Amino acid sequence: MKKYKGKTLTEKDCEAIVNEVQERMRKSILVNERSKVAGDGFEQQAPQEAYDDYQKALQKMAFRAVLKVCRIPTHLFTFVGYCQKISAETGAKQNSKGWGRGLRTAIAYWYFNHTPEDLARLITKYQQRNKFCHRDLLRLCHLRPKTSFPTSHEYWRRHKEFDFIFAYIVGDIEEGHKRKAEAEGNGIKKAKSENRKEETDEQRKKREEKERERVEKQMARMKLREEKIKVFSELKLPEAPDVESSAAAKLIRAFEEMKTVTDPEKAASLIREYGLVREHVPSNLLNSKPVWEALIADMAMTALIRNLGKLASIDMINDKEENRGYVLKVISQLTDKRALHKARVHPISILLASAVYKSGGGYRGKLHWETNPQITAALEKAFLLAFANVTPTNKRYCLALDVSGSMSSNVLNSFLSCREAAAGMSMVLLKTEPKVESVAFSDGLTELHFDQSTTIDQMLERVNNMDFSSTDCALPMLWAAEKKKEFDVFVIYTDCETWFGDVHPFKALQQYREQMNIRDAKLVVMGMTSTGFTIADPTDPGMLDICGFDSAVPELLKEFVLGNI
Template sequence: MAEYMEVEEDPKTVPQTAPLPGQVPNSAGGYSFAVNDFTRLRRFLVLGSEGGTYYTSEKKLGKENAEAILRLIKSGNGPEVVKEILRFSLDGRTPKQDPILFALALCARDDDPETKKAAYDALNSICRIPTHLFTFVSFAEAMSAGSGWGRAHRRAIQNWYLTKSPKSLAMAVTKYQQRDGWSHRDLLRLCHLKAEAPGLACVLKYIVKGYDECNKEFGSTDDVHIDELMSFLLAVETAKSCDERYLVQLITEKGLVREHVPSIHLNSQLVWAALLNGMPMTAMIRNLGKMSSIGLLAPRSDHLKNVCSRLRDATLLQKARIHPFNILLALKTYAQGHGDRGKLKWDVDKNITSALNEAFYLSFKFVEPTGKRFLLALDVSGSMTCPVMGSRVISCRDASAAMAMVTARVERNYELMGFSDKLVKVPIKPSMNLDEATTAISRIPMGGTDCALPMIYAKQKKLKIDVFIVYTDSETWFGKIHPTEALKNYRKATGIDAKLIVCGMASNKFSIADPNDPGMLDIVGFDSAAPEIINNFALGYF
């Protein structure tokens, strides 16, 4: 059971149901500060609006975020918006690409020429695989209101294909063939693409006319590179109907991947063993349950050792841009022993859960301990029970516990507490694995939201705190004093110029941090750069 801590409210203060200067009504009936549109943009890029929040529907939240982006563009900040989108995408700071692609499409379809040019110039760098390109086109099409494909749009799609090497394009178009009702053939038809280079022309012919027509034109050449391309494309076609052993040979010799394998062979240990040898990190993490269900990752097997070794390799994780949230999602899903959909089940292996636990911390940018004194405060109120980023297995409360564990494992001088309408002692230790920590946080009784409690408690108990980190959706309303005022009271009483970092766990427009106080900072929950930002702010670097 949670251990409740007695906290006395400061007298003669403005309650959270009344505004301080500069505050706006939040969705819970209290008052918070409105974040600026750039902060709103960053929250959206990382957290999206999928699933909405406890108080706001997904549709409304998505509309509000789009309006914030459009305001930035209309105020002349469109190119800066694109730079931010590009930076978050290239640095791997977001769990999902859809918010990135939605924001990019908004910029590309805007009337401002500078914003439009910046967006299309960034397209190749952001749309790294065809799935991203299809999603971008789908968003752009929805925003165009039937206005068709303009010159800039056609040229950008053309460049996506023309800047690829023939070999990488052949792999891409056979691995990711369609999404959201769009196929490569559709895009080539609409962008009027023609390729002069023989290699690219070969791949485009295959896309539009199929293998047989492609073979008629390119099957008998003296070009070794064309021969290599045709050999790969033949392997892709052969894989659709060959037997298991020949398929294994094609995977090994031609580099075929999971998407090339027909469903009739997806329960074969031989096929999965061949795939695992060259399987990308993201695909490996996504298919841990499947490989376990068919017995490939048997206890003490070489395949199990291989998987665990790769999960513990920080270089591989960083190179593959594996986002911490996706590892936490994989851990929570794998640990339950069954998928969210369908009938797939597996025996859970502690070696894999342990390796996933380590991979989670390794996927964040490494930071040195600051030596500062921290109070980590987790919002465990009712509004934090909503799913984070639309996940069925991870709530905002789970996510906040996982984020706090990152700091708790780096810093040595900290206290960890939870709060709703009361302050509770959180039964979490750094020695726990993530599944244990998130399970512990989910058992704490919930109530209303009073984000001032951590600062009130620290003042009352005369704790020496340099940095308060509050993990919350900022829907505070319950207390008799606002969090910012509670922090000012703490500073005055202790003489410590304490900082407040608000880790936003929802992509809404609210924050308990006063934007005019340089000692308060908003960061985005599950931004993979969050630990580095916390470190720099705690040390006073900005």
């Protein structure tokens, strides 16, 4: 199994992934059904029918998970984009866009299952991503309430606010499209009427018959629509809150007003009064201290960490006396243990942010700043406080750190070196897992006696003094087998050098499993500067290659170790 970080999936990638998953599940189900046949002596369900039923159930479960997985519109837009890509490459219909009933229903439910306040904030904060905007999704999913909604559904109680938000998303553009379609329709009708002059009596009879059928169907649809309107009117509470006084409408109007504001003080006032966030503010106002002062007052922890460079670049958190209030405010928020826990900030996220801040400039772009020792110290404290947010897997780990010279290079798109990233990940596991042993390897292997009290600086000092050359990724498993050490997971931290000696790493893991009788022992290889390599056996679900490194890697590692992916 392989996981890429920092790479956008192409249509070819999507097709390969879907085909692999489908083939694995098809084989698994066929084997399972055949074993049932052999055991029972008769066939209860044909294997292919079982596979078809499984696919339908899987799709249904996936669409139900959309609301939980796609917490923000960015996730929703990304999901829709991949649905279209995958459907175009693997769908039953050629050039399918993937907008079947299941996807339409899932997207519609996403919009209807937020409160008006939350929905207003989401659609204004995340207006468009990945070539999609909210208007696109409303158009594609044919958004409308369902009579199947329970009577207690939020829409029936606050339908005026929902309808206002949907009308805001669509705007006057929809009416323009309708007028255009009607104009084009009139042209088509005119052309058809001109062609009718040449039709025969038989053609006329057929046309009239089709017209009667069309009118009958249209009348039936109109009757059904009238019945639905009647049901809707009965379900909608007449005493629904008024739109004008609603928080959702006020936020949307404040957002629209913000687009025209040029005075920083006025912008700051809107931010404080309506709880607007950075994404609501025009870019021309984001160099203003009053605006940022209003923003950081209630800024989410992850957003604050992400914007430290911006705050520093406008000389707001440097060590000048005039900025003392801003600095103390930022330090107070960064070192707030409760806020860190609420935001579920992982230590690695802070380590990456700290590396960017210490660099004095963005990895890309034109931002530059002077660092403040007080902010640096606050980030170091936040890093330690965030360990409380890590949930242990209670597995036995062998951490293998590549100490070859190339580990001093930086992680892709980061100011963090591969060695620092490996030390940070090791420190997280040492502090949170019950049994962790560390080794350093290259073309040889040395045991590292790290424990919960070992700091990153101490780790770096220890491995920096080692002199190794090439990188044999099989050594940790061979060493563990020789020493009779019991591990559930081997994690190898390297850059892009994945050389191996006489024994391939996946062979070494297989031998370790057999020798130690730990059949589910796992291997994870992190190539932190690599864009592509293959060490893991792609047919072995207990092996994983990770290319690149970012804040999502710790969660990926945890889910893999627990067997969830």
